[in-house]
Amino acid sequence: MHELAVTRSLLQILLQKVEEEHLQKVTRVFLVVGAMQNYEDVWMQRYFDKLSTGTPLEGAVIDVKRVPLRFRCRLCGETFTLNLQGEDPLVCPRCGSEKYDRISGQEFYIDRIEAVGE
Numbered sequence: 001m002h003e004l005a006v007t008r009s010l011l012q013i014l015l016q017k018v019e020e021e022h023l024q025k026v027t028r029v030f031l032v033v034g035a036m037q038n039y040e041d042v043w044m045q046r047y048f049d050k051l052s053t054g055t056p057l058e059g060a061v062i063d064v065k066r067v068p069l070r071f072r073c074r075l076c077g078e079t080f081t082l083n084l085q086g087e088d089p090l091v092c093p094r095c096g097s098e099k100y101d102r103i104s105g106q107e108f109y110i111d112r113i114e115a116v117g118e
Ligand SMILES: [Zn+2]
Pocket: 073, 074, 075, 076, 077, 078, 092, 093, 094, 095, 096, 097
């Protein structure tokens, strides 16, 4: 379960923030997670609830915003998504080029938090 490891580091970052900003209680955590990141929201929340017991993060809700996997073609500049599990060839849908760069889908960061201060 790699959700456990990632939730643990998430918690550490948040606890540090709580301390730095003298927050009393965190109520909601907004995460941005790319489609490439294979984390189950349900498990993150479950581990979070467990690990945060007795801390100012206890009871906080994790709000995940998913970012789709997107690419930009090096030849024509088209941006597009690809279904990596599908049968279709992995080429630019506009010009058929195989040269493109990933522009989103690997994100994993805290966008913002909702908290009660001093
Ligand atoms: Zn193209």
